[in-house]
Amino acid sequence: MENIVNLSALDLSAAIHARSVSCLAVMEAYLARIEVLNPKINAIVSLREASELIAEADAADRALADGRSRGWLHGIPFAIKDLSEAKGIRCTYGSQIYKDFVPDFDDIHVERIRAAGAIIIGKTNAPEMGLGSHTYNTVFGATRNPYDVARSAGGSSGGAAAALAARLLPVADGSDMMGSLRNPAAFNNVIGFRPSFGRVPSLGNELYLGQHAVNGPMGRSVADVVTLLNTQAGYDARDPLSLPTEILLPDQRKDFSGARVGWLGDHGGHLAFEPGVLDLCRDALDVFRALGTSVADVPARFDMDRLWWGWRTYRHFLVAGGQGADYADPDKRSKMKPEMIWEIENGQRLSATDILAASAIRSDWYRYVLELFDRYDFLILPSAQVFPFDVTLDWPKEVAGRAMDTYHRWMEVVIGPTMAGLPAAAMPAGFGGNGLPSGIQIIGRPRADKAVLELAAAYEAQVDWLGRAPSIS
Template sequence: MQDITDLSALALSAAIAERRLDCRSVMAAFLARIGAINPQINAIVSLRPEEDLMAEAEEADRALAAGNHRGWLHGIPFAVKDLAEAKGILCSFGSANYADFVPDYDDFHVERIRAAGAIVIGKTNAPEMGLGSHSYNPVFGVTRNPYDRTKSAGGSSGGAAAALAARLLPVADGSDMMGSLRNPAAFNNVVGFRPSFGRVPSLGNELFLGQLAVNGPMGRSVADVAALLATQAGHDPRDPLSLADEDLSLDAGRDLSGARIGWLGDFGGYLAFEPGVLELCHASLDAFRRMGCVVEEVPPGFDMDRLWQTWRTLRHFLVAGGQAADYADPARRARMKPEMIWEIENGHGLSAADVYAASLGRSDWHRHVAGLFDRYDFLVLPSAQVFPFAAEIDWPKAIDGRAMDTYHRWMEVVIGPTLAGLPVAAMPAGFGANGLPAGIQIIGHPRGDRAVLAAAAAYEKVTDWLGRQPAF
């Protein structure tokens, strides 16, 4: 058998269910690998004591022996992103203001992951309060890229993506407002999936206005990602915006011949790209052509600066509201990162008319994208505008000579699918001459999660990038 930590999550699940592997051996293998590699990349944080985890693994083995198989994640080690609550484990949100917060409850998707049998071993690192696509914070420090430890692992699900690439976890959860499941997938050569808004219920969605961020799965294969999504997804009455249950099983044999693919690229030169990134992503379109797809370039057709201003307004508004109490306390405000204060203070300057105008802009964008789906089955974009950058910097200040005027402007490529609430599979696009990975977004129709996963699985079959592992 392959090394335990090299197995896919589904292969590991089958081996445990069939008693070819015991949960204790699985836990010991992952803890040994975490002990050897995690100090180099800092992906896993708040790791629980080994004796407690081994005891839970032994209990999982006893349950199996008694005929009690809890679910496909039975006995599998799992670390929750440090922006989601997991009962009894520190949830710092990467913030000094929450460095001692230990919740006595699980977020909704964490409940479901535990119910499927997973053993939660700790957390995965993230940027402070999830702001910025680079996973560093004052509580745990920076997460480094397994393919080059001098580089960023991206964010905000950077710890999850790096842990997957380094084989510290078989599958992982993440969340995504501004590319946080997509940028880290690209930076770490793994798969990320941003579900349709409402597909995965969340504690944060009891606010009817909070319609940008989602929780979702990450993995080393599309099949693993689809399996975790099926566990996370489904209506929950505590989340008024959660979608009804539906079949999300992976249609892995879907024939994409004749499918129409729209390439959005750099939106007619609007977006800046580090040399090599756009070219690499464009070259990945050959995989669709090999499957018999029809690939066409799509002109922008929308005022992209208006889309950016729409994004900024809605993000300022939501961040300012969510962090109002901390900002109002001078001592807590002093511990906030400058980007958080910038978001909040910009939010304080907004009027109701500003937010309404941004909502109209979002609606216009949704109509525009709906029109594109009258002509195309899927849209494709790069997942990031740069290769992984130096881990010591906070964010890229310029791309190919073009100044980035905000801390998140360098990730503008991801805002379109978010604002339209669309399902997106973040897939590898290969490696640049620098040896660093890049990725693409495969974007589907509204609520077309299952179709996007099928397209991603077909793309995975005709590419081999996911088989390339970092060296340790």
């Protein structure tokens, strides 16, 4: 069992297709590990009946025996983040309002994962409607960090990241509006990739306006992340803003000698960091220097308070639009967490002028970022401002002596790539003196997903952090 669950997704796929390990053995190994470890971290939810999964694994073996493979994920156990719909499996969105919802359809990227041969075993836990970078809800409870079960696994893809770290899944999907692929990657010592907007199509409710949230891959290797991304990505007419299909084949041995890296750090003191986090991330810059890049501090020349206002305005607007109908029902409103109500009520106070002003700020930020890319090929930024915190907290109220005035202010570090629609790879930066992991974002030019993944692969080859599995048992 240990050998199976420690394989990368690509190595597991190769072993299955070589018939050196059966789909049945793989399913049994993962189900056995989930049975032992999932009660300790609560990463996998809505787990399907073992008998059904064993039967599907057996059918996958018979198909291979007949020379029929559905794709690289053939027979591989996969759990979908509980913010995306998977046909026939309960999708709660972490909300009491939807705790009994069973969709009769797959979201687009889930269709593609299923079509590539994955056996969908259940869901991964997420916070209520994805709000907050800490995975807890009143339907399933909190997800705990495998490196310290008294700590948060981050969010909103916290269940996916914790499951990867604990070897409950070989690869996973996630989504990201405010760092939801990046923060949990940092908290759990795995990789999360936020693709360019439109790279992975979706059936989202705000097809034209929802230009902040994206679906994307998570894994324990860049190669796994790239392969899953290529499965998820590609044009689909149901998403009017989806990008043309482009198979990304990064050169995993690309020479980065002479590349220019810009370190954004704390945006000139604008951001508060828990002691140790910024130093750990800054130390990771030595890896880029070892690759032959030049590394320079980026002067802070944009009004980050203005960007934060623009971000908050957009966030209020989108949440109020998406959940306003539920809020209007007193019974449903009573089941919402305070942060959801706060977002909706602020959104309902906005004017069209406010939305236009936020759009202007976003445009100004985009132009500013383009100017930065005239001087730098890549930008580097921490993925989180704190180490994994007490799992019983709803959110950090203070960072380094500075009060956090909203439930998500402690994750402000992630809004820049979101507001500009940039690709960002969340990579591990090692472990602090407290033994807890943290991470960095490798940020690329607009739609330069391939280049970001190439640098991420080069970075990965220089460090051993991804091989440090948690000792949970």
